[in-house]
Amino acid sequence: MKRKKYTVDFKKTIVDLYNNGTSINELKNEYGLSNAIIYNWAKLYTKDDATGQTQADVLALQKRLAQLESENDILKKALTIFAKK
Known part of the structure; x- marks a missing residue:
């Protein structure tokens, strides 16, 4: 059975x-929808x-x-490699 994909706009409307x-x-x-889905969406999209x-x-x-920290680490490693040459 396929999982249904709902858009963010639909979730926010609900x-x-x-x-x-x-x-x-x-x-x-x-x-x-199930109760659990509605409660999860409410938790996810209700403003604090x-x-x-x-x-x-x-x-x-x-x-x-996390993505930017990973990219930063890669650049630091590349800098150390090129600094040795």
Whole structure:
């Protein structure tokens, strides 16, 4: 059985409906989603009051930071190799 792929916009729309008072059962029946999916999306796309960031934003920033640190390490190693020559 294939997994369904949902767009970020669709996920955010479901979260907005949930945050505006639409019940889980209504969303589940109307869109054919499970409770767990709706709760996970709500956790991922609801903004934190303290930071104003969603968990998805934080995860994307952490991924980008790891990528940049890796690129930085590669450049440092290349610099040491070329400095020896």
